[in-house]
Amino acid sequence: MKKLNCHWIASLWFILAFATVNAADLKIGFVNAVKLMETAPQVEQANKRLEQEFAPRQQRLVSAQQEVKNLEDRLAKDSNIMSESEANKLNQNIREKRRDLKRQQDEFREDYNIRRNDELDKLQKRIIEVIQAIAKEEKYDFILSDGVVWASSRVDITEQVLQRLQQQNR
Numbered sequence: 001m002k003k004l005n006c007h008w009i010a011s012l013w014f015i016l017a018f019a020t021v022n023a024a025d026l027k028i029g030f031v032n033a034v035k036l037m038e039t040a041p042q043v044e045q046a047n048k049r050l051e052q053e054f055a056p057r058q059q060r061l062v063s064a065q066q067e068v069k070n071l072e073d074r075l076a077k078d079s080n081i082m083s084e085s086e087a088n089k090l091n092q093n094i095r096e097k098r099r100d101l102k103r104q105q106d107e108f109r110e111d112y113n114i115r116r117n118d119e120l121d122k123l124q125k126r127i128i129e130v131i132q133a134i135a136k137e138e139k140y141d142f143i144l145s146d147g148v149v150w151a152s153s154r155v156d157i158t159e160q161v162l163q164r165l166q167q168q169n170r
Contacts, residue, residue, distance in 0.1 A: 029135065029143045030151035032158040036127055037120075039162060041169040046119040053115065057108055064101045068094060130164045131157075 037043060071094045079087050134157060135143050144151070 026141045027139060028155055029138075029140045029157045030148055030155045031131055031143055031145045031161055032151075032156065033127070033145045035158055036162060036165070037123070040123065040127070040165045042123050042126060042165060045169070046123060050112065050115060050119065054108070054112055057111075061101070061104055061108060064097070064104065068097045068101055071097065126168075127161065127165065130161050130168070134160060134164065 071090065075087065075090050075094065082090070131143055134140070143157070
């Protein structure tokens with residue numbers, strides 16, 4: 001453990017020494033990736049696409065849930081006047097419909113998550129492209145994002161990236 005700490009301290013010392021020697025030459029920026037993923041207009045568009053794509057399946061699931069509930073209500077209400085075989089048959093029907101509903105819900109969740117991840121991957125690639133374009137245009141040496149504990153507004157280019165994403169969205 002001490003060896004790991006020594007390497008970590010030595011690496012940090014090297015980075016700090018390099019940064020102080022060449023601080024005047026470095027141009028560093030920061031991007032708040034979480035803020036971009038929450039506010040970029042492309043996120044809202046992706047959510048709308050997913051909603052439209054999955055709305056029919058969602059509606060079918062709601063209908064199936066209602067059907068199971070109606071059968072359960074019927075069984076609870078009429079079990080006293082049903083024959084034993086009718087009650088057993090209805091009970092079996094309810095179990096089968098519950099199983100089918102659970103399977104459909106699991107498939108829906110899995111399919112939705114796969115599509116959502118695809119949309120997020122596309123958006124993340126777009127954001128990276130915009131960040132890289134700004135970094136090249138404005139001659140940044142580093143653009144930092146995740147893992148930064150604090151960044152001053154002087155180096156934060158999040159709003160600039162967001163504005164570029166909004167322009168590309170028009």
